[in-house]
Amino acid sequence: MSQPKHTPPPRWASFLLNQLLPDDSQTPAGDYEEYFSSIARDHGRFAAKRWYAMQLLRLIPEIILAKLYWSFVMWKNYLLVGRRNLLKNKVSSAINLFGLSVALAACIAVFLFVKDFATVDRFHENGNRIYMVTHEVPEAGGLPKWGTSPTPLGPVLKETFPQVEESVRIIQRRALFEYGSKTISESIVFADPGFFNMFTFPLRLGQKSALDNESNVIISERTAEKYFGKSDPLGEVITLSFDGTDRQAFVVAGIAEKFPTNSGFRFDVMISANNPNAMSNTARNDWGQFVDGTFLMLTPGSEIEPILEGMASFIPVQNAANEGWQITSFDLENLRHKGVTAFLVRNRSFHATEWPFMAVFILIPLFMLALSCINYVNITLASALRRLKEIGIRKVVGGSRKQLATQFLAENIILCGLSLLVGVALAYTVLVPLFNNLFVEQIDIAKSVDLPLFVFLFAMLVGVAFISGAYPAFYISSFEPSAILRGQSKISRSAWLTRSLMTVQFAIAFITVVVSVYMGMNNQHLLNVDWGYQAENTLVVNLTGNDQFKLLEGELGQYPQIELIAGAAHHIGQGGSSGRVNVDGTEQTVRLISVGDRYFESMNIPTLEGREFVPELAGLDSTSVLVNKVFAEESGWEEAIGQSFRLDNRSVTVIGLIDNVLTNPVGADFPIVYTKSDPANYAVATLKVPSRFDIDIVKAGWEKVFPGAVLTYFYQNEVFDISYESLGKMNAMFMTIAFLSLLIACMGLFGLASQNAVTRMKEMAVRKSLGASASHLTFELNKKFILLLGVAAAISSVLCVAAINGLLSMFDTQNMPLGPLPIAVAFILLFSTAASAVFAQSRKIANINAAEVLKSE
Amino acid sequence: MNHLTRSEEYILLAIWKLQEEAYTLPIQGRLQEITGRDWSLSSVYAPLERLVKQNLIKSELSEPIPERGGRPKRIYSLTSGGRRALLEINAVGQSMWDGISVNALERGLK
Known part of the structure; x- marks a missing residue:
């Protein structure tokens, strides 16, 4: 019998078959190969290949099922033995269980927070084409970025560049919110009418166009609940007073839905930036005035480079208008992709994650x-x-x-x-x-x-x-x-x-x-750090409007129990602002605290040399400042009184030296310049009172002057409690x-x-x-x-x-x-x-x- | 007695008939030839496996063969149980046919 010519099946097929079949299936594999060969002999190689491929295809589901079945059987066994073992070694199982659960719980909780922090502001639908304008101003320690921007910049950019679809400015102020029997100081956000088109903050009630009317107000869900409870606030009229005097009635025209937890920006009360209380008409075109944020929304697909160049051309205009604030560059920061260092941008209106x-x-x-x-x-x-x-x-x-x-x-x-x-x-x-x-x-x-x-x-x-x-x-x-x-058992125990x-x-x-x-x-x-002064005998009353101090002083000044009433625009222990000083050519940033007449006396803070601001010499004090000991030492003055230096581009003269006091619970002493504050700007009234003082006197006086308004106060020794x-x-x-x-x-x-x-x-x-x-x-x-x-x-x-x-x-x-x-x-x-x-x-x-x-x- | 399916019965008969050459492919070939029906390889494997389990047939491996890609054949042969089962089936068949005329069946008469 002549040996028929043997045709092996294609290599890929044999390989696949070998992978799929277990080792003990050599015989069927051989059968298939032989059968393949015979088909190839009788009907040609193509037919044989087709047959082989069909057989393989039909094999696959069978094999998968078998594999699943056996692994299921094995896993059932693994889990059974595992359970027995865990129960047998109760102590070590409990230790592992406890440790892992606590650690995993911490991981899960942190994940929930990090997820929010990592996706800050990602939910804005147009986020990819929304940018915040930032600018850089050099200072002694470097070149910090600021999140504020000149007032006219946004509107000018929108006019100049067709690819700027929308520009929105944000201005934050405080005002007294009055409705019914409630009068509470609230943070107010003024925004250009495009705000709700640009950002994805859906309104639960009311229309997005509500901001077109400058006497409308849009409030957050929280604020709505605070003032109106469960009832429908749409159409209600409320009164806001800015600086205590500029009272204006507003109609509630919208309620924002609850803000997402990963929102970098929230507001309680929002008003159109066209409202005169946002900024004066002269300020609107003044490059020296700043808003808290300018946001641009570009048309889809447009590049930011032309806008950056355009903004750069406004630097000379801006710097000419504001000599004390020399900008070196403008930049844009994408709302969604803020970058890791975005949190370093100062005074940002939209929060960024602090990595x-x-x-x-x-x-x-x-x-x-x-x-x-x-x-x-x-x-x-x-x-x-x-x-x-x-x-x-x-x-x-x-x-x-x-x-x-x-x-x-x-x-x-x-x-x-x-x-x-x-x-x-x-x-x-x-x-x-x-x-x-x-x-x-x-x-x-x-x-x-x-x-x-x-x-x-x-x-x-x-x-x-x-x-x-x-x-x-x-x-x-x-x-x-x-x-x-x-x-x-000489097993290495590792x-x-x-x-x-x-x-x-x-x-x-x-x-x-x-x-x-x-x-x-x-x-x-x-x-136990020494504060540098006696803080127990000063009562601090929070003020909200510009007439409040005079009215309060008029009333409380008559009470013999109150030794002295003074006030300040900033307050020791509650921050201040920063200013740039130039002492004999050396520039540095210092803390500015703006205080009123006899403030230090009311605070029991000793004046080491010279005098503090007093009403009798008010006419002389417009260019006078007080400095603290650190500032005098750093300036290298032997005698501080009478020294002159430049503060934010005006010349000032030192009239008094104040002892170092603790202004920050963890911070060390730093240079401070105390400037004179007008009573209209007082944020606090400081009352020098005896050790055993009946607070009801102040409460009664307050109620008499400001009926219905809420009195908030604290003793100065509680200022760092928070x-x-x-x-x-x-x-x-x-x-x-x-x-x-x-x-x-x-x-x-x-x-x-x-x-x-x-x-x-x-x-x-x-x-x-x-x-x-x-x-x-x-x-x-x-x-x-x-x-x-x-x-x-x-x-x-x-x-x-x-x-x-x-x-x-x-x-x-x-x-x-x-x-x-x-x-x-x-x-x-x-x-x-x-x-x-x-x-x-x-x-x-x-x-x-x-x-x-x-x-x- | 063991109730064997028709395909099992045919496979037992084919194995006996093929003797030394009784491995999957010739078995399948013979089944196709005689029944005139298409028998896939897997329709042969399954009954073969059942018959091995019932101890009616046994198998051994041949030497490796080049045209099988160097793999051996599995040659089946009847055990004594297998032979007995076939004989029984034959006997039952004979008795069942007893008295039945094939001629009459063809013509449709009782």
Whole structure:
């Protein structure tokens, strides 16, 4: 019989078949090849190929089903064994579960916030073609960008460039909002009528065109609720008084929907910028006047370069109009893509994310996650020694390395899944409300559930399961079964890894403890900083309008209990403005605080030399200033009184030297120039009162002068309470983090110690029977841990001192340097908690019955 | 007795008939030839597997063969159980046909 010519099937097909078919299906593969050959002989190669391809296609669904079926069966088994194992080792499972859930909860909560911060203003539909105008003005320390812009710039650009579809300016002022019996000071935003066409702030009630009428007002949902409650406010008439006198009636013509949590801009009350209260008619064309923001919306697809060039041509006009404010360049910042450094732009009307702060915020939960993953790795590696027999048997009966690794990964995934569930619950019930309380940014729990969150949760599950589970799984599955079963448990315990991971863990815990102890002590230190004056006897009353001070003074001035009533446009402890001074050719930026007559006397702040502003000499004081001691020292004056210098391009003369006082709870002394303020601009009235003063007198007087208006006041010694409170909150947050990381690290140590104790039971029994004492046994068992802790503490204390003192030296602040005390406290805390973590195990070992242990097996 | 399907019965018969050459392809070829119907390879594999499970046939591998891409053939042969099953089927068939005239069937008479 002649051998027929053999035609092999195409290589791709054979390859595919080999991939799809398991190894034991060699025969069918051979059959197919032979059949192929015979078809090729009888009907040609093409027919044979077609047949082969058809067969392959029909094979695929079968194979997928089979694969799914078997992997399902295997996973069912993995999960079953995994569940049994987790339940068997309750202590280590609980440690892992706790650590991972806390860390994951922190990650989830931070993710919710970061998601908002990272997508600030992304929701504006036209965001890609909306730009904010910025400009740069050189100053001593650099070239800062400003978010404000000259008043005429926006309208001029819109007229000149056809590609500028819309220009909107924003001006922010305060005014008294009056409706019914309520009179409250509100922040008012004036915006050009195109505002609602440019930005995506939908109105719940009313029309976008409401801003076309300059006597209309659009209010936020919050404001609507505040004044009108549940009733429909559309068409209601309200009164706003600017500077106390310019009263104007407005019609409520729109209610904005609740702002998205990731909105960088919010308003309570909005009025058309065409309203005369936004700016005077002369200011509208004055390049020397500034608005709080100018926004341009370009036509789709247009480039920004021509606009930038166009803006540059206005620099000379602007600089000629405002000699004290020399702009070097204009720039545009996209609303959606603000850039990482956008938060550095000063006086921005649209908030930008502060990334350095965010970085710290993101790092903390990642650290905690790292701590928990380390626990998992360490405990799993230690417990693997107890599961050696199981591993050996599994391998001997044919379990492949892959299956064993999958078994360990499955256990890990069960744990991670459970932790994720607990973590989500913790995040939503504890952490998000806590953060909402700490930050201005509020997360709406109901709205936070979206696709990115689920993607994040899934990624967390997979990521954490892989990071914590991969190494133990692949390491353990590499054990040689013969070595295990022969009883040669000379398996390397990968001790170096466990030890270095533990060192890292304790170093992190140590650092957080040092930082939080330091912060606590520093807060105490800041509370005790000498303010430089007696603050208890000054009552500060907030004013809102320009006639208020005179009226109030007229009334309260008659009361004998009030020793003195003065006022100021700014107030010590509540900021001020900044100004540029030129002393003998040296330029610098200083803080400007604008105060009224006899302000310092009312505040009990001593005037060291010269005099303060007094009403008797009001005529002389228009070019007079007072300076603080720092300013006089920095200017190198021996005698401050009578010195002249330039302040924002006018010449001023020093008439008084004021002692340094604390103007900022954390800031150090800096140069201050006190200028004279007109009573019309007073924002506060300062009342010098005796120690035992009845506040009802002021309340009654206020009610008499301003019936119905709300009186807000505080004693000057409470001026920093808000800052202290936020410092306290920060401190509390760090304490919590320190506590949690210490807890997680110590739980890890506890888990490791208990595993260690079990594996060294025999050794300890032998030592005991040979006469070792309980204390010696305890030391012998834990000396490894003591050494690790010592190394961790040494490394991290060096790091802490270097980092904190380095950071402090960068800023000029009142903060105290990091001394040895916080480190000592951290040492004691760390070693005592670590000792209590291993104590129970050590006691158990020290008290073992040596005979019992050695008899077993 | 074992109730075998028709295809299982045919395959057993084909294996017996083919003897040394009883592997998948000739079996399938013979089934196609005699029944005149198209038998796909998989319609042969499935009953073969069932018959192996029921211990009616057994198989062994041949030497590797170049025209099969260097893979061996799986040659099937009847076990004693397989032979008995065929005999039983034959006996049952014979009894069922007993007294039935093929001639009369063709002409449609009782």
